[in-house]
Amino acid sequence: MRDFTHDHSALALNTATLGHNMPGAGAGWSAEQTIDACAERGIGGIVFWRPELQGRAAAIGQHARAAGVSVVGLCRSPFLVGPLTPQGRQAVVDDFRRSIDETADLGGKILTIVVGGVEPGTKGIRESLGIVTDRLSAVLDYAAERGVKLALEPLHPMYGGDRSCLPT
Known part of the structure; x- marks a missing residue:
């Protein structure tokens, strides 16, 4: 079994685990804040839920790429x-x-x-x-x-x- 204790690069965060970050719900973070938190912790991927995008999919994807976080998919x-x-x-x-x-x-x-x-x-x-x-x-x-x-x-x-x- 792989030990992820010190290397989180193969992990992907599904934003549902944060309570669906939308206005008035979840951790209250923007998509960019969530991406930045993943990057800071070395988490290599992220899966967003559609309502979190709020019509900004391209900008969010660009921010993820700039932060070195892969958008694995959309739910x-x-x-x-x-x-x-x-x-x-x-x-x-x-x-x-x-x-x-x-x-x-x-x-x-x-x-x-x-x-x-x-x-x-x-x-x-x-x-x-x-x-x-x-x-x-x-x-x-x-x-x-x-x-x-x-x-x-x-x-x-x-x-x-x-x-x-x-x-x-």
Whole structure:
């Protein structure tokens, strides 16, 4: 097992561990302060959550690169299916593309996808996963063009109703 006691360069901080740094939430740090804190401690990477970017993905990515901290990725795309998704397929696909753009603007390589819960009016997971497949296929080429890998994050089945119909 690798000892990280004195070398944190292979570690990446997920900003969720700080309580999602947004106005009125979390540690109250700006993205730049979080990056600087990582750099000061020798932490080599960082993963942001979309709401923390506040439309400043490119500037935040530039600050990270200048500080020597790699933006590993962005968490997360919009839900692709379920009761918490934007209305309509095109609205979901458009927001999905924006999340890909934000990942690329940050200089991140990976966009985490929590797919969303069971689609209202369907008969469950199988049909909902078909919708997920359709919406993923709508952006695959675009993500490849932007140099962004898409990472599906399955969640525990207890989240199936509203957050993830992808349990494995």
